[in-house]
Amino acid sequence: MEKKPFVTKSQVEEIVKTYPTPFHLYDEKGIRENAKKVKEAFAWNPGFREYFAVKATPNPYILKILQEYDMGCDCSSYTELMLAKSCGFDGKHIMFSSNDTPAEEFAYADELGAIINLDDFTHIDFLEETIGHIPETISCRYNPGGVFELSNGIMDNPGDSKYGMTKDQLIEAFKILKDKGAKHFGVHAFLASNTVTNEYYPKLAGELFELIVELKEKTGCDIRFVNLSGGVGIPYTPDKEPNDIAVIGEGVHKKFDEILVPAGLGDVSIYTEMGRFMLGPYGCLVTKAIHEKHIYKEYIGVDACAANLMRPAIYGAYHHITVLGKENAPCDHVYDVTGSLCENCDKFAVDRKLPEIDMGDYLVIHDTGAHGFSMGYNYNGRLRSAELLLKEDGSVKMIRRAETPEDYFATFDCFDDIRITK
Incomplete structure (x- = not known):
């Protein structure tokens, strides 16, 4: 039995014109x-x-x-x-x-x-x-x-x-x-x-x-x-x-x-x-493949990380992954799907059988509607993503904006002698 995402590749391609990945999406x-x-x-x-x-x-x-x-x-x-x-x-x-x-x-x-x-x-x-x-x-x-x-x-x-x-x-x-x-x-x-x-x-x-x-x-x-x-x-x-x-x-x-x-x-x-x-089941993390690495194992690096979804990193929890547009392709490749944190546990999947992933492919990480975004954090200065609602009429509404560097540095405002600038 295969898990089917509630969002399609064409829908995601339209969404990212306004809201870049990664983001949590709710149905x-x-x-x-x-x-x-x-x-x-x-x-x-x-x-x-x-x-x-x-x-x-x-x-x-x-x-x-x-x-x-x-x-x-x-x-x-x-x-x-x-x-x-x-x-x-x-x-x-x-x-x-x-x-x-x-x-x-x-x-x-x-x-x-x-x-x-x-x-x-x-x-x-x-x-x-x-x-x-x-x-x-x-x-x-x-x-x-x-x-x-x-x-x-x-x-x-x-x-x-x-x-x-x-x-x-x-x-x-x-x-x-x-x-x-x-x-x-x-x-x-x-x-x-x-x-x-x-x-x-x-x-x-x-x-x-x-x-x-x-x-x-x-x-x-x-x-x-x-x-x-x-x-x-x-x-x-x-x-x-x-x-x-x-x-x-x-x-x-x-x-x-x-x-x-x-x-x-x-x-x-x-x-x-x-x-x-x-x-x-009514939430997912949508992320994009941005790097591939070929050493002792095959790695796919995505633009999300454990700061966006920490359950796999801290529990070894399984979250199913769909490569959008390749739902019917054979799962004949074995990957570790990783994020960018300076922690080796920052992996959404280990030795996961998936279709061949090309750079730019969109991945849906399933079942993040609970204990997904809410457990996010800012390690490595990573910023939490936006939350979006896929409405019943097919439109998308932003229900929480993505964090910015200004948000991250806001609590330093008590120090008059320090100003963080770009």
Whole structure:
């Protein structure tokens, strides 16, 4: 099975007349269609809401699209909260899930009326001291410890994670928070990352549903929502089948009816905070081949680098590559596709079978719509690229301009004796 880009060679050739490579490109049609599918998959739950993980793609134009589908923002920092506020999200549509949280961030989240999701038992007193009260609606993050395993071999290790509270801490936290004035409660957990299986959310939901039944019995708290967090992944490699959100939603529905409805908790709302599933496949990095090198291996140098997409460099993550205009050509060449950073890990692909690449060819690096641009950086003085939106009518809109040297040097302005000039 081959991954097909959502943009064609002719479209890219037209785009680069205005916006030079490299750039991140997002597919508005794909984003909207996926948002509708997510809403439909959980329509059985009247209170359902997706709180998009802002860290995945922190762009106001993207957030405003999702806002049209009544989605909210999952924020984890002061600036992400600022972004959500600036886009017009009210407090009910902002989930603040942070860890090792500075006091000013808790204060700002409370000022916005955001739902605060406490990561640790000790944060109860810290929050109260910071804002002078405990909010009426509060959430707590749960960590079951041990190893989380699915039948298809996917594993993760919550016991080695810095996030969340133990069950005993969670029970005690609910009691204390209730005594301090909290009236409505939620539970949150994240147990596995980028799962490409329809099994993950239903299994997680089952564990959390059983947990809140126990919490209800032992604390008497009014539990209003369960946040399944993220973890629903995408198939980065072309040999995997994508998750089916309709099947996932129905799997959660089944657990809901089996566990919560008999316990008198049939009015609990389901929240999610997906990033990768919401945006990953609907973004790509478009770059141009500018050099070739023939030594002990064959190299293709492109005008993007790990500063534009760092996942392959730091994780060894696979991102599929399409050479535009050569989609049907045989993949009979083996290349390392590299960027220009002074780091040997600055490679988008290693020993990748691709069609013969000529200088000037455009390469689409797939699945960069989440954790792509957002993880960019300025090592070697490299500048982050533009972000473009391929609109439903085929036109292109710049939704973030490319950085300039002036941006890079702007923070030196405090030094009167130094002026950077061209």
